[in-house]
Amino acid sequence: xxxxxxxxxxxxxxGVPALRGVSLTVRSGxxxxxMGENGAGKTTLIKHFNGLLxxxxxxxxxxxxxxxxxxxxxxxxRVGVVxxxxxxxxxxxxxxxxxxxxxxxxxxxxxxxxxxxxxxxKLMGLEKHRHRSPYSLSVGERKRLAIAAVLGYGPDIVVLDxxxxxxxxxxxxxxxxxxxxxKAEGRGIVIVTHDVEFAAQVADRVALMAGGRIVRVGPAHxxxxxxxxxxxxxxxxxxxxxxxCMLRERGITLTNTPLLPGELYLELVRLLRRQAMR
Numbered sequence: 001x002x003x004x005x006x007x008x009x010x011x012x013x014x015g016v017p018a019l020r021g022v023s024l025t026v027r028s029g030x031x032x033x034x035m036g037e038n039g040a041g042k043t044t045l046i047k048h049f050n051g052l053l054x055x056x057x058x059x060x061x062x063x064x065x066x067x068x069x070x071x072x073x074x075x076x077x078r079v080g081v082v083x084x085x086x087x088x089x090x091x092x093x094x095x096x097x098x099x100x101x102x103x104x105x106x107x108x109x110x111x112x113x114x115x116x117x118x119x120x121x122k123l124m125g126l127e128k129h130r131h132r133s134p135y136s137l138s139v140g141e142r143k144r145l146a147i148a149a150v151l152g153y154g155p156d157i158v159v160l161d162x163x164x165x166x167x168x169x170x171x172x173x174x175x176x177x178x179x180x181x182x183k184a185e186g187r188g189i190v191i192v193t194h195d196v197e198f199a200a201q202v203a204d205r206v207a208l209m210a211g212g213r214i215v216r217v218g219p220a221h222x223x224x225x226x227x228x229x230x231x232x233x234x235x236x237x238x239x240x241x242x243x244x245c246m247l248r249e250r251g252i253t254l255t256n257t258p259l260l261p262g263e264l265y266l267e268l269v270r271l272l273r274r275q276a277m278r
């Protein structure tokens with residue numbers, strides 16, 4: 001199901017173009033990674049998903065509703081956005097109140113809100129901090145709190161801007177698990193990230209951006225193994241495709257270009273079996 005449809009959108013800041021004819025779809029039950037260098041237009045694009053910005057030309061449809069005809073409050077019920085800097089979203093006196101605020105604002109009964117609050121605090125590893133001020137947390141903890149606050153009220157689409165920034169390996173894994181759980185529930189997830197390894201692990205589709213345009217969009221395996229496209233948006237290829245490229249340069253022929261470690265392992269097993277049969 002196409003949850004968000006972006007059609008030929010243009011947008012500029014004080015006459016400086018930020019988006020130049022962007023068309024893209026966000027689907028329910030899918031993880032879409034939007035990637036590119038700083039200034040490519042990624043954050044400007046996701047601000048159109050919940051109406052914080054309105055297209056100068058083109059249109060954005062959120063579950064069939066033109067964002068120019070709906071308020072941010074209306075759209076936020078369907079699309080929850082967690083921005084890169086959590087301090088732009090946190091304001092309550094305690095971690096618990098931060099998570100409860102959005103749910104109360106959406107009109108959820110207090111007992112339901114408290115139950116959900118308990119669930120998401122545990123999910124994000126923040127339950128022991130429930131009575132602390134958000135600003136006494138580390139940057140990584142504040143990031144997870146901002147995610148928890150959005151997850152609490154259960155939007156249909158969750159947009160995460162640089163979700164792994166400031167996170168250690170274990171918390172990256174935890175965020176990856178949260179994304180997988182949201183996908184299993186049929187929600188759509190958009191991640192804006194420079195972390196190609198994380199995108200390789202969690203994304204179904206990848207959209208590469210440069211200069212306010214979509215350079216390439218397609219299945220993660222195809223896009224993240226496209227060395228030319230990755231270089232165009234000034235990212236580094238994931239380690240596994242890089243390793244496959246190094247093997248080819250040394251005369252080792254692989255049938256497919258692997259993206260994940262398990263795929264590389266299978267390719268090497270096939271290669272060894274072919275050599276053993278000669």
